[in-house]
Amino acid sequence: SRRSRLCMGADSTDVPEDVGIVIEGCTVLQDLGDVANGCAVLLGLIYCLNLSYPKDLRYTFDFFQKVLMELDGSKLSNKVQVLKNKLLE
Known part of the structure; x- marks a missing residue:
């Protein structure tokens, strides 16, 4: 049910x-x-x-915007860049 x-x-x-x-x-x-x-x-x-992105979700929204949506992807924070590299391995 x-x-x-x-x-x-x-x-x-x-x-x-x-x-x-x-x-x-x-x-x-x-x-x-x-x-x-x-x-x-x-x-x-x-x-x-x-x-502004919510402080606790800043990197989540950054990843969303810059990696998934490919908007302004040339300016990644270190944390987002590391995650992107791991996903591309």
């Missing part, structure tokens, strides 16, 4: 019911279709609104 699946956690093949963006507790966008589209839109919002 759906209830037991929720208790057990999501599976990698599960399709999300909704993908949205929440900034500082406010839902700004919803029904984005899939996680990849949500991530792209999130980076666009951060850029357009001139927001």
Whole structure:
């Protein structure tokens, strides 16, 4: 049943019911279709609104932007460069 699946956690093949963006507790966008589209839109919002990356997630967003999205990839921090090199081995 759906209830037991929720208790057990999501599976990698599960399709999300909704993908949205929440900034500082406010839902700004919803029904984005899939996680990849949500991530792209999130980076666009951060850029357009001139927001800083959350301090605890700075390197995660850096990796997202510069390695996965290939935006400004020539200016990698040391941590992101090391991770990129390990992924390319």
